[in-house]
Amino acid sequence: MVNPIFKDLANAIRFLSIDAVQKANSGHPGLPMGMADVATVLFKYYLRFNPKNPSWINRDRFVLSAGHGSMLLYSLLYLTGYKSISIKDIQNFRKLNSICAGHPEYEENSGIETTTGPLGQGLSNAVGMAIAEEVMKKKFGSSLVNHKTYVFAGDGDFMEGISHESMSLAGHLKLKNLIVFFDNNKISIDGPTNLTISDNYKKRFESYGWSFQEVNGHNEKEISKAIKKSLNSNKPNLISCKTIIGYGSPNKAGKSSSHGAALGEEEVNLVRKKLKWKYKPFEIPKEIINEWRKIGEKGMLIEKKWNNVFNKKSKKIKDEFSRVVNNKLPKDFEKIVQDQKEKFFNLKQNIASRQSSAFVLEGITQTLPELIGGSADLSGSNNTNTKHSAIIKPSNFKGNYIHYGVREHAMAGVMNGMALHKGIIPYGGTFLVFLDYCKPSLRLSALMGLKVIYIFSHDSIGLGEDGPTHQPIEHLSHLRAIPNLNIFRPADTIETLECWELALKNSNTPSVIALSRQKLPFITETLSKKNMSSLGAYVVRKNTTNPEVTLIASGSEVQIAIEAFNKLNDININAKVVSMPCQELFDKQSKEYKENIIEKNSIKISVEASSTHGWEKYVGPKGFSLGMKSFGKSAPIKDLYEHFNLTSNNVVEITKRMLGK
Numbered sequence: 001m002v003n004p005i006f007k008d009l010a011n012a013i014r015f016l017s018i019d020a021v022q023k024a025n026s027g028h029p030g031l032p033m034g035m036a037d038v039a040t041v042l043f044k045y046y047l048r049f050n051p052k053n054p055s056w057i058n059r060d061r062f063v064l065s066a067g068h069g070s071m072l073l074y075s076l077l078y079l080t081g082y083k084s085i086s087i088k089d090i091q092n093f094r095k096l097n098s099i100c101a102g103h104p105e106y107e108e109n110s111g112i113e114t115t116t117g118p119l120g121q122g123l124s125n126a127v128g129m130a131i132a133e134e135v136m137k138k139k140f141g142s143s144l145v146n147h148k149t150y151v152f153a154g155d156g157d158f159m160e161g162i163s164h165e166s167m168s169l170a171g172h173l174k175l176k177n178l179i180v181f182f183d184n185n186k187i188s189i190d191g192p193t194n195l196t197i198s199d200n201y202k203k204r205f206e207s208y209g210w211s212f213q214e215v216n217g218h219n220e221k222e223i224s225k226a227i228k229k230s231l232n233s234n235k236p237n238l239i240s241c242k243t244i245i246g247y248g249s250p251n252k253a254g255k256s257s258s259h260g261a262a263l264g265e266e267e268v269n270l271v272r273k274k275l276k277w278k279y280k281p282f283e284i285p286k287e288i289i290n291e292w293r294k295i296g297e298k299g300m301l302i303e304k305k306w307n308n309v310f311n312k313k314s315k316k317i318k319d320e321f322s323r324v325v326n327n328k329l330p331k332d333f334e335k336i337v338q339d340q341k342e343k344f345f346n347l348k349q350n351i352a353s354r355q356s357s358a359f360v361l362e363g364i365t366q367t368l369p370e371l372i373g374g375s376a377d378l379s380g381s382n383n384t385n386t387k388h389s390a391i392i393k394p395s396n397f398k399g400n401y402i403h404y405g406v407r408e409h410a411m412a413g414v415m416n417g418m419a420l421h422k423g424i425i426p427y428g429g430t431f432l433v434f435l436d437y438c439k440p441s442l443r444l445s446a447l448m449g450l451k452v453i454y455i456f457s458h459d460s461i462g463l464g465e466d467g468p469t470h471q472p473i474e475h476l477s478h479l480r481a482i483p484n485l486n487i488f489r490p491a492d493t494i495e496t497l498e499c500w501e502l503a504l505k506n507s508n509t510p511s512v513i514a515l516s517r518q519k520l521p522f523i524t525e526t527l528s529k530k531n532m533s534s535l536g537a538y539v540v541r542k543n544t545t546n547p548e549v550t551l552i553a554s555g556s557e558v559q560i561a562i563e564a565f566n567k568l569n570d571i572n573i574n575a576k577v578v579s580m581p582c583q584e585l586f587d588k589q590s591k592e593y594k595e596n597i598i599e600k601n602s603i604k605i606s607v608e609a610s611s612t613h614g615w616e617k618y619v620g621p622k623g624f625s626l627g628m629k630s631f632g633k634s635a636p637i638k639d640l641y642e643h644f645n646l647t648s649n650n651v652v653e654i655t656k657r658m659l660g661k
């Protein structure tokens with residue numbers, strides 16, 4: 001028998017949701033109606049959170065992976081007393097600039113833990129949060145870090161491939177602090193899920209090494225019992241909740257028609273009758289709202305107790321904990337970078353930039369315990385693990401390196417989750433071409449403004465014999481089209497260090513560092529204290545104030561531009577070479593700086609072993625972009641650069657032709 005107070009609490013979620021969707025005439029009422037009971041049990045009895053301080057670091061995380069049901073989350077945040085969401089915001093659901101956007105959009109300190117909507121992403125974020133929790137617990141002790149990560153996920157989440165990658169990784173790592181509720185309503189947009197799926201979920205999850213329970217998702221006691229059991233589990237937990245989508249709607253419950261459209265005025269009235277809800281749209285009676293607010297207020301006491309524990313810790317622990325949680329780099333970071341720069345300058349090594357990146361990591365890893373690296377089974381190629389990397393193993397989170405396995409998509413989603421958790425700076429590697437396998441999550445790193453660092457090695461046809469399947473062509477220009485993302489392509493050891501420094505300092509912008517497989521010559525002529533890559537582009541060779549040609553290149557092609565510069569010099573053509581490790585940062589410089597770098601009165605040629613798409617903005621309508629117009633080929637690197645005419649001789653010929661010489 002359902003306790004009347006409980007039923008009223010759940011119905012408050014249902015009616016806020018259906019009224020908001022009705023007012024917006026857009027949205028998804030089915031999920032909030034179906035999962036309101038599970039949400040009420042979780043928030044009332046188990047979730048530890050403090051609406052007065054949504055960022056409290058040891059709060060339980062709640063991820064609505066099925067982000068289309070966003071009104072469920074907004075209702076819960078409003079009801080429990082978060083300042084971020086008022087009844088007005090709920091009335092403005094899906095309106096311009098409303099925090100109650102169509103799908104949950106991450107905002108710090110709002111209670112919205114992550115941006116969801118693309119199905120499956122929230123699940124991978126939650127795995128990242130759970131890993132972050134374990135790693136921090138190992139470092140700072142369970143008196144400071146000991147929370148759970150809860151997820152609501154639907155049929156759609158589990159159909160997506162990323163769910164397999166993430167759940168499999170979670171099972172392998174034995175993430176016992178992860179509790180996922182499956183909104184098992186057997187309905188998706190096209191109709192009943194038996195149109196598309198015959199998986200045996202119990203077997204699926206058990207084979208991953210998860211604990212599996214099934215409950216009636218409208219039965220308070222059953223739900224509660226299952227959560228209680230999960231709290232003591234030594235495995236990740238799936239609670240399959242058998243629910244009715246659109247619960248309470250006489251004509252649409254149990255049907256896909258309640259999934260993604262307003263129910264209609266008439267049907268909303270019928271739901272009111274059926275659930276005996278006597279109140280007007282957006283009206284929540286005092287007794288019910290007070291009951292919800294009391295649930296929220298419990299968190300203040302829980303956080304207070306935690307604060308007492310925290311305050312008793314030594315200054316050293318408190319300072320370090322606050323430093324990593326607040327995303328501050330250590331005091332000696334600058335010095336370490338400068339010392340390394342000097343060392344690299346003195347060594348003048350001709351090495352692949354992936355190797356330079358490993359040297360950078362070797363130099364900084366011990367100073368940055370919050371740096372958690374990894375690779376999607378390409379550690380030795382990406383050079384992401386160094387002698388200071390310690391492997392994170394199942395049930396043993398004392399380490400700083402994750403073998404993600406061949407799971408690029410989950411790796412990116414998990415890194416987002418770790419960054420969202422706070423206290424961790426994630427970096428992860430794969431080949432640049434396999435951006436295609438993780439791009440949906442990378443896009444969300446950019447959309448959420450997270451400090452996530454993607455190490456993409458084998459960044460051009462320069463990888464050679466592995467051939468066109470492994471040679472990225474369109475990838476750099478594809479990445480450059482994503483807003484709020486810095487794409488670095490360093491040319492030598494110094495630039496690689498500078499790009500890493502920028503990536504680590506960029507708190508609200510993720511970074512891609514594209515690295516070469518092949519050796520690159522050392523090109524830096526003078527040691528500069530300033531981070532030259534921070535300007536996005538700068539002059540690396542010049543011998544006159546009025547060059548006739550500006551050669552602009554990035555990464556491995558800077559050497560081609562320099563060779564061409566020398567050859568042009570020999571035939572009395574004045575040139576200048578610009579290294580452009582980061583277009584996005586260059587675009588942010590002043591007009592004067594940009595004009596100073598890309599000489600107005602010279603002809604302009606860009607060189608990059610990649611699609612030429614996008615370079616026109618630097619070379620102008622009369623300029624020339626040398627790059628790739630087709631897929632690559634399988635051959636040794638030297639033959640490939642010659643075959644595709646990516647040579648200094650070709651640059652010289654193009655220059656002569658353009659100058660009419």
Ligand SMILES: Cc1ncc(C[n+]2csc(CCOP(=O)(O)OP(=O)(O)O)c2C)c(N)n1
Nearest residue numbers: 031117118119154155156157187188189259
């Ligand atoms: C990656 C991705 N593909 C497609 C969609 C569009 N979409 C939103 S909800 C949904 C169906 C989800 O079904 P289910 O998880 O069962 O949700 P329910 O119908 O129970 O609310 C789809 C296909 C999406 N949001 N993300």
